Amino acid sequence: MKQLVLSFFLIFAFACSNNSNKMNGTNSKPDSLNQIIEKENKLPEIEMYTEMNFTDDSLVELIRLDSSFLVNLPYASDSNFTKTKLYPCNKCVIRYKVALALIKANNLLKEKGVKLKMLDCYRPLSVQRKMWEVYPNAVYVADPNSGQASMHNRGVAVDVTLVDMSGNELDMGTPFDYFGKEAWPTYRNFSAEILANRDLLSNTMDMAGFRHSNSEWWHFSLRGVFFPIEDTPLPCENK
Ligand SMILES: [Zn+2]
Incomplete structure (x- = not known):
């Protein structure tokens, strides 16, 4: 019985992991949703000056x-x-x-x-x-x-x-x-x-x-x- 429960669990875990691979893989819908959420949580980026050759009056x-x-x-x-x-x-x-x-x-x-x-x-x-x-x-x-x-x-x-x-x-x-x-x-x-x-x-x-x-x-x-x-x-x- 113990073995049966374990193998059932393994099959279930494999199924889930397969599903999650699909979500993160070629199927683009969930990925683009993640990207949107990521963007919304990001603060607006400020491009810092890279060249610092300013004069006093710049x-x-x-x-x-x-x-x-x-x-x-x-x-x-x-x-x-x-x-x-x-x-x-x-x-x-x-x-x-x-x-x-x-x-x-x-x-x-x-x-x-x-x-x-x-x-x-x-x-x-x-x-x-x-x-x-x-x-x-x-x-x-x-x-x-x-x-x-x-x-x-x-x-x-x-x-x-x-x-x-x-x-x-x-x-x-x-x-x-x-x-x-x-x-x-x-x-x-x-x-x-x-x-x-x-x-x-x-x-x-x-x-x-x-x-x-x-x-x-x-x-x-x-x-x-x-x-x-x-x-x-x-x-x-x-x-
Ligand atoms: Zn003033």
Whole structure:
């Protein structure tokens, strides 16, 4: 009886294995289903730069140098103060020299269990014009006709906040693009936690070589560099 059960089991096991060979073999339907599932579970691939012969002024896509940054630009959707989608895609482009300083800041922050979330980077001059049409207030939006324009138009300024390693934003007291004195870095009427978050961001960016804006806790520009105003569109055709 024992032998009969064993041989029955062996026949059954062979039948199953034969069936599974069929599923993984020439029969393409189950295979293509597996491929679809595999693709859906994969994160979008970012092609990293292979040639690193950039000059300080090269406009580069930040996450192609270091994929650990979180990039979520409100101007790439209509969830911003203009209520208009200003960028055709969500890409943080910046001068190579600025990118290296951002990587330095991000590495310092990662030691403390947080990292940078990019809210705005290089901004083409034509986008600055659109922004000025909606909000012509030079305290918060640089006048595109002033000759100076914005440091974003020169690719040397970024808007950033802090997130934990799961991507949750730390409390900075006001949202991004809050137009009021509570957004000033000198405004200190906040809880100790908010002040600590702001100080961590500000001090780390300072260590990495950035100057802080007087009116926006999120805005920083790299010290000692001055590149020309650009109107090159974002490279949205690249994946
Ligand atoms: Zn800014």
